[in-house]
Amino acid sequence: MTDAEALLATWEQKFRPHPDGADLPAHHNHCLGCGPDNPHGHRLQARRHGDSVVASHSFDGRHVGAPGIVHGGAVATVIDDLYGFLLYLVGTPAVTRRLTVDYLAPVLIGTTYRLEGSVTSREGRKLFVAASLTASDGRSVATSTAVFVTVGVDHFGRCGAPSVDD
Numbered sequence: 001m002t003d004a005e006a007l008l009a010t011w012e013q014k015f016r017p018h019p020d021g022a023d024l025p026a027h028h029n030h031c032l033g034c035g036p037d038n039p040h041g042h043r044l045q046a047r048r049h050g051d052s053v054v055a056s057h058s059f060d061g062r063h064v065g066a067p068g069i070v071h072g073g074a075v076a077t078v079i080d081d082l083y084g085f086l087l088y089l090v091g092t093p094a095v096t097r098r099l100t101v102d103y104l105a106p107v108l109i110g111t112t113y114r115l116e117g118s119v120t121s122r123e124g125r126k127l128f129v130a131a132s133l134t135a136s137d138g139r140s141v142a143t144s145t146a147v148f149v150t151v152g153v154d155h156f157g158r159c160g161a162p163s164v165d166d
């Protein structure tokens with residue numbers, strides 16, 4: 001089996017139906033959002049919650065922007081990756097075409113937030129998704145919408161998928 005075939009086999013497993021409440025597998029070991037082996041990564045852990053995905057997450061000192069406050073790009077990264085877990089529920093690979101984030105309040109380093117994402121509609125290849133980041137007191141600190149476009153697995157082969165774990 002080639003490296004590409006081995007990688008494809010792991011993804012095929014991940015796009016199988018996951019029971020409600022199940023922890024969802026990382027996209028791959030070095031994924032910036034969720035890979036357990038990426039030293040710069042966020043190690044996001046998401047689970048299925050009905051037709052949504054949810055995660056409990058805190059940012060650390062690697063993700064600081066203004067002192068004590070999480071860099072907005074780091075927040076966007078984690079939200080984008082959360083959407084990547086929704087794709088397991090949808091059952092098809094897709095990539096981010098547009099991502100918007102409304103930063104409603106500072107996201108603080110070392111504070112745990114709840115993330116929730118869901119698909120709001122689907123039109124042909126386009127998946128319209130939305131997410132929120134909520135503090136423990138229920139305040140919404142960020143909201144997001146995005147458009148993902150479904151792609152075939154050949155998209156990742158063309159982009160060098162076999163070397164993602166290098």
Ligand SMILES: CCCCCCCC/C=C\CCCCCCCC(=O)SCCNC(=O)CCNC(=O)[C@H](O)C(C)(C)COP(=O)(O)OP(=O)(O)OC[C@H]1O[C@@H](n2cnc3c(N)ncnc32)[C@H](O)[C@@H]1OP(=O)(O)O
Nearest residue numbers: 008011027080081084093095096097098147149153156161
């Ligand atoms: C051997 C290996 C096998 C691997 C298997 C892998 C499975 C793993 C799957 C998942 C892992 C998840 C990991 C999650 C991580 C987080 C997510 C990311 O970081 S993704 C990376 C960042 N994003 C990109 O790199 C995209 C770069 N862009 C592109 O590649 C192209 O632009 C692409 C594929 C998105 C679309 O290109 P076109 O040429 O195929 O399609 P066009 O015609 O441009 O658009 C398609 C439709 O979307 C609409 N559209 C385009 N932009 C829109 C917008 N802003 N709003 C609304 N609609 C829009 C268009 O009007 C069109 O609609 P109409 O088909 O005509 O109805």
